[in-house]
Amino acid sequence: MKKNILRRIINPLIDWLFPPRCLICGKVALFNSYLCHDCFFDLEIFGKAPHSFEAENSVIDEVSSLYKFNNVMKILIHNLKYNKCDYIGTFLGNQMGIYYKNTSFKDYDCIIPIPLHRVKKDMRTYNQAEQIANGISQVFEMPVNIGLLKRSVFTETQTKLNQNERQENIKGAFKIKNKKDIPSSAILIDDVFTTGATTSEAANTLKEAGVKKVGVLTAATPLFSRHLKFVFEMDDSEDVDL
Numbered sequence: 001m002k003k004n005i006l007r008r009i010i011n012p013l014i015d016w017l018f019p020p021r022c023l024i025c026g027k028v029a030l031f032n033s034y035l036c037h038d039c040f041f042d043l044e045i046f047g048k049a050p051h052s053f054e055a056e057n058s059v060i061d062e063v064s065s066l067y068k069f070n071n072v073m074k075i076l077i078h079n080l081k082y083n084k085c086d087y088i089g090t091f092l093g094n095q096m097g098i099y100y101k102n103t104s105f106k107d108y109d110c111i112i113p114i115p116l117h118r119v120k121k122d123m124r125t126y127n128q129a130e131q132i133a134n135g136i137s138q139v140f141e142m143p144v145n146i147g148l149l150k151r152s153v154f155t156e157t158q159t160k161l162n163q164n165e166r167q168e169n170i171k172g173a174f175k176i177k178n179k180k181d182i183p184s185s186a187i188l189i190d191d192v193f194t195t196g197a198t199t200s201e202a203a204n205t206l207k208e209a210g211v212k213k214v215g216v217l218t219a220a221t222p223l224f225s226r227h228l229k230f231v232f233e234m235d236d237s238e239d240v241d242l
């Protein structure tokens with residue numbers, strides 16, 4: 001009890017003495033503990049199916065990305081993936097939850113984050129897609145299911161591959177862990193939608209297991225090839241894309 005009171009006094013004092021700085025521009029962050037007001041409004045809403053998504057013959061029933069992959073989003077995603085800023089995932093998930101709560105995405109049974117390979121999750125200490133999924137779940141009040149889908153195959157780096165090669169590279173990378181408890185519908189969550197190869201393979205695995213409807217929500221999607229190149233380079237900053 002005393003500890004809590006002490007914390008309530010000390011934390012604001014620390015914030016006053018050393019105010020949190022915006023991750024993007026370095027100014028004092030007033031909007032929340034890592035983003036200033038201006039940079040928050042530099043995030044550009046997209047809210048549609050990514051340009052690289054081809055609905056024809058897709059196993060994905062519907063897909064939407066909340067933000068454009070602009071310079072502000074690039075820094076947020078980079079910090080989420082490589083600098084242990086897991087709270088950015090929760091923040092993005094909350095924003096997605098607010099944006100999509102009155103849409104058809106609210107009608108699914110559960111939320112499934114694209115799983116990371118065990119080795120990669122250990123390296124990163126968390127799965128960024130799971131952080132985003134938790135943020136959406138807080139708003140949707142929909143369960144997050146991390147017990148169903150597993151990434152079992154250690155795949156080679158995807159960086160220099162085109163869409164077809166990526167699809168081939170990721171084939172068979174996912175497995176179903178628990179065949180007894182198959183939901184009838186699920187939303188797959190990822191941070192960025194690039195070519196859609198990963199989400200399509202995960203959706204395919206779920207459908208083969210008996211999930212009837214699979215939607216996909218991602219925090220961002222690149223609009224131009226130079227953005228796409230940067231997303232690929234982010235993958236390249238690690239030895240392997242697991």
Ligand SMILES: [Zn+2]
Pocket residue numbers: 022023024025026027035036037038039040
């Ligand atoms: Zn800022």
